[in-house]
Amino acid sequence: MTMAGQRRSRLRKVRLYGVLIALLGIMMFPFYAMLSSTFKPESEIFSSPATLFPTEPSIDAYLAVWSQTDVLLWIGNSFIISLGTVALTLLLAIPAAYSCARNEFVGKRTFLLSVLVVQMFAPVVLIVGLFDVITRFGIYNTYLAVIIPAAAFTLPFNVWMLYGYFQTIPVSLEESARIDGASQLQILTKVVLPLTKPALVASITYTFLYAWNRLLFVLTFLTDSEKYNVPRGVFSMVGALQTDWRMMLTVSVIGIIPLLILFAFLEEYIVAGMTAGAVKE
Amino acid sequence: MGTVEEYTEPSADSRLERSANHVWQNRQAYLLIAPAAIFLLSVVGWPIFETFRLSLYRSPADSALETYVGFQHYVEILNDDFFLQLLWQTGRWVVVGVAGKTLLGLLIAVHLKGDIRGRKFFRTAFLIPWGIPYAISAVVFRWIEHPQYGYLNAILIKLGVIDQGIGILGNPELAWLGVVVADIWIGTPFMAIIFLAGLQSIPQELYEAAAIDGAEKWHQFRYITIPQLKSVILIATLLSTIWTFVSFDTIWTMTGGGPINTSATLVIWIYQVGLKNGNLGEGAAYSVIGFLFLLVFAVVYLRIYTRGGEKL
Numbered sequence A: 001m002t003m004a005g006q007r008r009s010r011l012r013k014v015r016l017y018g019v020l021i022a023l024l025g026i027m028m029f030p031f032y033a034m035l036s037s038t039f040k041p042e043s044e045i046f047s048s049p050a051t052l053f054p055t056e057p058s059i060d061a062y063l064a065v066w067s068q069t070d071v072l073l074w075i076g077n078s079f080i081i082s083l084g085t086v087a088l089t090l091l092l093a094i095p096a097a098y099s100c101a102r103n104e105f106v107g108k109r110t111f112l113l114s115v116l117v118v119q120m121f122a123p124v125v126l127i128v129g130l131f132d133v134i135t136r137f138g139i140y141n142t143y144l145a146v147i148i149p150a151a152a153f154t155l156p157f158n159v160w161m162l163y164g165y166f167q168t169i170p171v172s173l174e175e176s177a178r179i180d181g182a183s184q185l186q187i188l189t190k191v192v193l194p195l196t197k198p199a200l201v202a203s204i205t206y207t208f209l210y211a212w213n214r215l216l217f218v219l220t221f222l223t224d225s226e227k228y229n230v231p232r233g234v235f236s237m238v239g240a241l242q243t244d245w246r247m248m249l250t251v252s253v254i255g256i257i258p259l260l261i262l263f264a265f266l267e268e269y270i271v272a273g274m275t276a277g278a279v280k281e
Numbered sequence B: 001m002g003t004v005e006e007y008t009e010p011s012a013d014s015r016l017e018r019s020a021n022h023v024w025q026n027r028q029a030y031l032l033i034a035p036a037a038i039f040l041l042s043v044v045g046w047p048i049f050e051t052f053r054l055s056l057y058r059s060p061a062d063s064a065l066e067t068y069v070g071f072q073h074y075v076e077i078l079n080d081d082f083f084l085q086l087l088w089q090t091g092r093w094v095v096v097g098v099a100g101k102t103l104l105g106l107l108i109a110v111h112l113k114g115d116i117r118g119r120k121f122f123r124t125a126f127l128i129p130w131g132i133p134y135a136i137s138a139v140v141f142r143w144i145e146h147p148q149y150g151y152l153n154a155i156l157i158k159l160g161v162i163d164q165g166i167g168i169l170g171n172p173e174l175a176w177l178g179v180v181v182a183d184i185w186i187g188t189p190f191m192a193i194i195f196l197a198g199l200q201s202i203p204q205e206l207y208e209a210a211a212i213d214g215a216e217k218w219h220q221f222r223y224i225t226i227p228q229l230k231s232v233i234l235i236a237t238l239l240s241t242i243w244t245f246v247s248f249d250t251i252w253t254m255t256g257g258g259p260i261n262t263s264a265t266l267v268i269w270i271y272q273v274g275l276k277n278g279n280l281g282e283g284a285a286y287s288v289i290g291f292l293f294l295l296v297f298a299v300v301y302l303r304i305y306t307r308g309g310e311k312l
Helices: A005-040 A061-066 A073-103 A106-120 A123-137 A142-169 A170-180 A184-195 A197-213 A216-221 A232-239 A245-276 B002-025 B027-056 B072-078 B081-113 B119-131 B133-146 B151-158 B175-200 B204-212 B215-227 B230-246 B249-254 B266-276 B280-303
Strands: none
Touching: A005 A245, A005 B081, A005 B119, A005 B133, A005 B175, A061 A073, A061 A245, A061 B175, A073 A106, A073 A142, A073 A184, A073 A197, A073 A232, A073 A245, A106 A142, A106 B027, A106 B280, A123 A142, A123 A216, A123 B027, A123 B266, A123 B280, A142 A184, A142 A197, A142 A216, A142 B027, A170 A184, A184 A197, A184 B027, A197 A245, A197 B249, A216 A232, A216 B072, A216 B119, A232 A245, A232 B133, A232 B249, A245 B119, A245 B175, B002 B027, B002 B266, B027 B280, B072 B280, B081 B175, B081 B230, B081 B266, B119 B175, B133 B249, B175 B230, B175 B249, B204 B215, B215 B230, B230 B280, B249 B266, B266 B280
């Protein structure tokens, strides 16, 4: 490479990283606004115009938040709702996806396409009818009122994700078990599932995030504040007559920490899940 | 007559027998999909049916007080000037939101594509806004846009653009823009990740050949990247259109559809009328109108998805 060419490629590198860092700055700014506000003492957070850096950083908000809000309760409820949704969705999706991957039967195409349509039926458009049905089930104001709809709307992703993955597992692996007279359900749990880890992790992460993040179902089907999850708890704090911004932002920071941990470890699976429906190899 | 019956009946019988045989032979397959199918029928199918049914009734939250009104809700909605305003507000919300997400996502993806040091770090960082609760993003943006204590006003004052804080979310002209910014921020990571995956599947040789021919960067983008990425862009913007159309948590947390309903979209109105005001019947009629929009999106999506007779 010539000297001029080298200089040009270095210049391009500098510009590339420059743009990347600028974009990252824009995308990270809300986090900065949130974090920096939580480290301001109470007097400073209500100064106008706002100070962009805390002049006297303090961790008072983090000490006070445990006693002044129900953040631990909300996080606990978020875990109950998310784990419940994951369990229910997998219980339904695994057998269905496996059945479609291994059998040819009348109605399979209809089933798979209807599942895809469900994914498009956003819950908010269905919320009036759902409200009616949830009350008829008699589960209004129980965790199930949130878990059941969340499972229904994560089921499509799970079915398609697992269906696609099961198809890549060679049938020959299952044949000896079949000759021994094992049923499909036995083959599924003993032979196939242990090989399905990547798809399972992607499915679980997607479902967990979905249930953790959504406000709609909790807002609509849970009135008991003892059962609020993190988004609902935060929402109740802005709904209050006088919003305690500092406490609310501190709760928000604490409420997303579990997610950041999830992201750090499972980023690849999350990306695999996100691209599954849109990018075909 | 008798002979015709004699002729048709065995045929119907044998058809029945054949399908019974098919079900029996595949009983394991049907048993395995049954729980999921029954579950979806009762948690999604039944509410769809209920929505249609309710839309024909005047029904307050107490369902014992239902009265059948036929298509009255639909007639009233279509004759209401506010419905047109609602469609316009929904349209601008979707168009501006999807355009913002697509452009910003493309910009990020193009810059992440090459041989970047720390790409995993960048990718994870760019992903985060998508993965945290919408309600939390919404309150953070409410805080940023706060008329007195917000960072946005502080920055604009520092830059000398304004000399007094403006209340964006309380302003009927500006509120929807204040919310759409948050929505773009939330939806951009998905687009960036999808586009990045799409870009990485473009054969590198195409660029090498173009470079040898002396094609400028911009021309490479215009004549290689965009055409190669076309189907990915199509699917991603379509999905994004659906999700922006049904976006609820963000608007509801930031403005609740206000001030004076100027930031309301169709789905916000479904919630406002049906659940907040407790008019299940009228809310259901708005839902059915929402179904129609989704149906159009779904048909387009399914056509793209199953294009070329791809085997399911």
